[in-house]
Amino acid sequence: MCKILGLSINGAQTSACLLKDGCVESAASEERFSRIKRDSSFPRHSIAYCLETGKLSSLNDCDAIAVSWNPGMNMRHINMSGFTRWRRYDPEWLYIVPNNLMDFHSPSSEPKDALRLHLGMAEDQPIYFVNHHLSHAAHCVLHAPFERGAFAVVDEYGEIDSVTCGVFGSNGIQIQKKIPYPHSLGIFYAAITEFLGFMPNCDEWKVMGAAAYGDPNVFSDKLAELIVWDEADGEWYINQRYIDFANMKKGGYGVKKLEKAIGIPARSRCEKMMPHHFDLASGAQYIFEKMLFTLLQRLNEKTGMTELAVSGGCFMNSLANGKITGNTPFNQVFIPYAAADNGGAVGAALWVHSQLKKGSRIKDSRPPSPFLGPRFSTKAVRSTLENYGIPYSVCDNPSAAAAQEIYQGKLVGWFSGGMEFGERALGARSILADPRLPDIKDRINSCVKYREPFRPFAASVIDQSAHRYFDCGLNQSIPYMERVVSVRPDFRERLPGITHKDGSCRIQTVSRNIHSAYYDLLVEFSKLSQIDIVLNTSFNVQGEPIVCSPKDAIRTFFSSGLDVLFLEKCIIRKKNLA
Numbered sequence: 001m002c003k004i005l006g007l008s009i010n011g012a013q014t015s016a017c018l019l020k021d022g023c024v025e026s027a028a029s030e031e032r033f034s035r036i037k038r039d040s041s042f043p044r045h046s047i048a049y050c051l052e053t054g055k056l057s058s059l060n061d062c063d064a065i066a067v068s069w070n071p072g073m074n075m076r077h078i079n080m081s082g083f084t085r086w087r088r089y090d091p092e093w094l095y096i097v098p099n100n101l102m103d104f105h106s107p108s109s110e111p112k113d114a115l116r117l118h119l120g121m122a123e124d125q126p127i128y129f130v131n132h133h134l135s136h137a138a139h140c141v142l143h144a145p146f147e148r149g150a151f152a153v154v155d156e157y158g159e160i161d162s163v164t165c166g167v168f169g170s171n172g173i174q175i176q177k178k179i180p181y182p183h184s185l186g187i188f189y190a191a192i193t194e195f196l197g198f199m200p201n202c203d204e205w206k207v208m209g210a211a212a213y214g215d216p217n218v219f220s221d222k223l224a225e226l227i228v229w230d231e232a233d234g235e236w237y238i239n240q241r242y243i244d245f246a247n248m249k250k251g252g253y254g255v256k257k258l259e260k261a262i263g264i265p266a267r268s269r270c271e272k273m274m275p276h277h278f279d280l281a282s283g284a285q286y287i288f289e290k291m292l293f294t295l296l297q298r299l300n301e302k303t304g305m306t307e308l309a310v311s312g313g314c315f316m317n318s319l320a321n322g323k324i325t326g327n328t329p330f331n332q333v334f335i336p337y338a339a340a341d342n343g344g345a346v347g348a349a350l351w352v353h354s355q356l357k358k359g360s361r362i363k364d365s366r367p368p369s370p371f372l373g374p375r376f377s378t379k380a381v382r383s384t385l386e387n388y389g390i391p392y393s394v395c396d397n398p399s400a401a402a403a404q405e406i407y408q409g410k411l412v413g414w415f416s417g418g419m420e421f422g423e424r425a426l427g428a429r430s431i432l433a434d435p436r437l438p439d440i441k442d443r444i445n446s447c448v449k450y451r452e453p454f455r456p457f458a459a460s461v462i463d464q465s466a467h468r469y470f471d472c473g474l475n476q477s478i479p480y481m482e483r484v485v486s487v488r489p490d491f492r493e494r495l496p497g498i499t500h501k502d503g504s505c506r507i508q509t510v511s512r513n514i515h516s517a518y519y520d521l522l523v524e525f526s527k528l529s530q531i532d533i534v535l536n537t538s539f540n541v542q543g544e545p546i547v548c549s550p551k552d553a554i555r556t557f558f559s560s561g562l563d564v565l566f567l568e569k570c571i572i573r574k575k576n577l578a
Helices: 044-053 090-104 132-143 185-195 204-211 255-262 275-303 341-356 378-388 398-407 440-449 463-469 516-529 550-558
Strands: 003-008 015-020 023-029 064-067 114-117 127-130 149-154 161-169 172-180 227-230 235-238 307-311 332-334 412-415 429-433 458-462 483-486 504-510 533-538 564-567 570-573
Touching: 003 044, 003 341, 015 044, 015 341, 023 044, 023 341, 064 341, 114 341, 127 132, 127 341, 132 149, 132 161, 132 172, 132 307, 132 341, 149 275, 161 185, 161 275, 172 235, 172 275, 185 204, 185 235, 185 255, 185 275, 204 275, 227 275, 235 275, 275 307, 378 550, 378 570, 398 412, 398 429, 398 516, 398 564, 412 550, 429 440, 440 533, 458 463, 458 516, 463 504, 504 516, 516 533, 550 564
Parallel strands: 003 064, 064 127, 149 307, 307 332, 412 564, 458 504
Antiparallel strands: 003 015, 015 023, 114 127, 149 161, 161 172, 227 235, 412 429, 429 533, 458 533, 483 504, 564 570
16 A cells, blocks of 8 residues: 655645555645734644644654745756755755755756655655646546546746646646746736735735625726736746835835735725725736636637546636636636645655556545545544533434524534645535525624624535526536536525625535535435535634634533534534533
């Protein structure tokens, strides 16, 4: 059995995964254990979890380690100052030696896709530092439901690129186009996020939510000067007069210069969102989509493919994702459950396995499961509750009981099975509510999530029924809540809890073979309400990661306005504690 530990050690948050014979057995982000939102520290807790879940006594039991970043690609151009000539402490020889040896290779030589390192700690256990974009590409390509097609990786930046595109098939992954850093669509969107008073690489969701309340035409002409499409080269470029994120001597994205370009002052974090702020968000989303769709149209023209696999942080933009098939010739699009940098751990491990096994891929008719995090038995939950002295009841059918609570208008904390890997709550660590209630968004925002009122809530829907309520195909699968679609007009007033200002909704199609307990909950709610949908939002309060353990869920339950908490088969009601 081939066991590979995958690591994502850079970006907004770190993570680890364990691959066994090409199948992802476990994966988790460090933030879920440390309880520090967007934790970028080395993923020690995540590694320990993966080793424990895989019944590995130590790292020695792994055949290889895969890291989703290749520092060798940066070494070629960094050996320009004295700090690489001598060490401050002995371990620095690990990079000083290869860094200086780079000078003796021919000028045309460039590092390969992966850097192989052997520490000598375990017999024949190499560490592979895999190109960042190749890690993203492997994640979407090797998990895609089709065996050939085009692929696109678009994010803020990799080692030296911001875009990598190409094709995949029986000959593996073939790269056909790259756009170099700093000419990045991710940097453009992050700059606007910062300009609007939000945290870049964290709060882009807020810009997406705000976009529905504005007019894209107000600022689109000015924003079009910040990122420009070059038809001759088939790529965009950032206007660095205004966005100077590439200047590492300065923090941020150049807000003061952007004020001159856009013509309004930047919003402070505590300032009320005004109509022109919503207009700017809408304009930024419009330009983002225009650039992305143009890139994908050119990719289609070059490859002739109609199937597309995508990954990278820019494909966390669910608004754009939902419009790809309507604005490009691609008729099938696959987006993995962790398209951002945390998914790089999975992608790097998949790439290494593919190379070791000569391009092999695991064939499975089901979508890859995102429920790769820690799971807790009812026995373990009961032990935790009894240690805290919290009254609870035990239910044989929590799916039916939770559906009843939701139908009665309760805000329900739902903790069931393995924790999701990725940014979205998909029915394992979720807050659930009745989408028919007109005041439900305000209730959740004011007493649970404590977040901005313009941010929408998502919907989980039985997979066979999605086309009844939403503008999507009869058998279209959206299992990871990765795209926004239109709510059909007949249901917009009937489903105010999940219908956004522009009549859209981010949806998750739920199938029994991926999460049976959550599917059964939807079935039970449908029996009561004749609606196959529940409102689903992540089980956390603002500023905290999604809950991981029963202890996390209990603390969040008692620090928010949730009415009922389902922990596996255990039920906790606040009225029982009065």
